[in-house]
Amino acid sequence: MAAGGPSPKSIAFVGVVTLIVLATTGVWNPFPRLWTWITQTDPIAADAASWQTAIGGSPQTVTITGGTVVIEYRTSIEAYGLTGGVPLWKSDADWAGVVGTGPDAVVVTGRMLTAGYEVLDPATGQVRRKDPAAKAVWTYSDALLDLRCPRSNECELRAWDPRGTEPRWQVAAPGIGFVLDASNPDLPDTQPLGAAGVDRRAGGPGVLPHLIGLPGDGKVQIIDTAQGRVAQTRTADHNQRIAVAGSRVLTVTGESRDGTCYYDVIAHASDAGRPVWQREGLNLRTAGDGNACEQDRDPAGGSNVLLGVGPTGREELISAHDGRDLWRGDKGQRVFAVDNSYALIRSADGKTLSSWSFSRGEVAWRRAAGPEASAALTPYAAIVVEQKPARIVALSPRTGKVLTEARTDAKVFAAGPEGLILVSGRDMAYLPYGSSPAR
Template identity: 55%
Template sequence: MASGGGSLKGYTVLTTAVVVTVLAATGVWNPFPQLWAWINTSEPVAAGARWQQRLGGTPQSVAVVGDAVVVEYRTSVEAYGLTAAVPLWQSDADWAAVAGKGDDAVVVTGKLLTKGYQVLDARTGVVRRSDTTAGAVWTYQDAIVDLSCAKGNDCRLTAWDPKTGGEMWSVGTGGIGFVLDAANPDLPDTKRLVSGYVDDDIAGPSALPGLIGLPNDGQIRVIDTAKGRLVQTIRPGRDQKVSIVGGRVLTVTGTPGDGTCYYEVVATDPPGDAVVWRKDGLNLRTADNGSDCEQGRDPAGGYNVVLGVDPYGREVLINGNDGRNLWYGDKESEVLAVNDSYAVIRKGDALRGYSFSKDKAVWSQPGGDRVGAALTPYAAIVVWKNRVAALAPGSGAVRADVRTNAKVFAVGPEGMIAVSGRDMAYLPFS
């Protein structure tokens, strides 16, 4: 009896499966989409999200561009409406970057190992301008700068207006070769300082700096971006690291001795070599710990501010243009994030927002060992293990405070984008 009952049950299940498959194949009734939708139902990214969108893959980057959210994947880029996450457009691309700001911002896309790029309207995806010769592109709030080379020995650096697409200036740079390619390749400047649980590009594009350094074959060609001309060519020594900060050329010299490194930082104003400021014993953390003093890293900081450490282990923030100390810490203080106006500093269990213009702390929050921070044009982001707060940078007023384990990718004027796995959510400010 038991054996017969089991056979009848198995036959019934098999018959049901066959019937359902036939009905689905003939279009009469198809339960599979609803089934997969149930299986793929996501947990909420955070309470209070205006919307949550399931993405087609793991994002490389996310940006708020006007009233659109632009998501970059490994081989494509797509955009959603900021108000309700309505899909706007999709395009094949190996890389994407945002230039401009606000409603005038655009999306620059291209293919790896292929010269040229396209400038797309962020809302519609329509091509505004195309280029077929550039090998490398840098995107800023007020410019798109590209580098085109003919056979590697005849290169030109050209700046374009993101809004109008018009040429701003163009300058010959000599031979650069093919060491620079795709979007925003590394230049000898400062590395943006953010810490923990946020995307490195959370602050979006910066303003075009006054000087750009193009590295090639042990040399650095310095371009004045206001006049669009080559002003200096530098060949650093083996014990030196050059960074362009605050419109100055910073040369860091590391001298080994007594099992450690002795540093000297000298700032000059191109095209001359006259010293604007000098600091002995200032470590910009351009070398790994050790006595060989080999410098392979850019200093951390904002774009006109650089972070260093004095011989006593105290961190200091310095104005790159004139060498002034903007903030001097003690051995217990650590800078978590910095831009040209503010710094987020941890000391013990306390977190402070420091204003350079007011020369004092303007807000404080509970900190802890696992807290992270980032500064954006619209908010200071503070991240704990399962909580994210957005604060007004100048006052500390809370603009958002949510429980979430998601990573914050982008911040706009009225909210932030957080991503958990393949789920993206918009968390509005109050």
């Protein structure tokens, strides 16, 4: 006996064929909307974000400058409008950095293994200046440094205003060699502490330090950036590390004896005269694990503040300028983040996060913190990342007032004067300060 009607598979097949015919003839095409529905993602921070948009990949860095959000990928650069997340321009450069702040800011781009760079307008992507020869650049909120090396033992360092057309100064830096390239190659200075859920460069470019160190050929040339001159050249022994902190040149020595490391820190001024200060037994955590005491890390801290561990095993914050203690912790206290103005410190019982003001020499504010919380400091906000449930809270570094908060597991990639940029997968959202908190 024959079946009583068409099978479900036959009906489905006829339906698919009909949709294809309608789409190819231009009568009706449901596929774009269908694909958008399939691939749409959940809101990053529905109660706090003013906008959310899809981006071109996983970012390397994100920087807020004026009304523009600049995104650096591995093989391209994109810019979006800060007001509504609208795409502004795109470049196929390999690296980028932002120089300056506000209306004076520019974007510097270049290609890997290729000399030269371009200076672009952040809002339009138009080229303002080109340099065909520089092989490395460093980006700051008030200056651009570039390095040209026509030969391996002949280099020249130049300083530029963000939108300048002529260098402020230029200085010969012989003996550096081809060891520095692309955007912001590592220099022997202090490094910020890391925080889970917050990019290390979220605060944007910092101010040009008074001194920088150029490494190469086993030496470190100390450059006075105010005067544009080589102030001194230092050579470290096998158990030493040279680092620049603020206006001081640090020599950190670690000797292995009795199964442990013994440390000594000496700080010199730019003129390399007598030591300005010296501390025995101060561990700046410049050595890796083990007993070899090999100095393979830069000290942590702000540019003028050092994070160390004293002989008793308790954390300390030290002024790089004169070596005095700015804060000395109790047993079990831990510094989460530090800059030149504040430090975020977790209590020994792990339940409280406090902000220590260096100018006041006292606690500025306190708040409860979960057992897995982490925190970071930027010029515009102290950022606390909570777990279980996932939450991001931006606070005033001075008062602890909540600027914005959201329930989200997205990562904070940038903190600007008026809000945060969060990224989750290939989606980006903007959380302005003062937005409604997610309760």
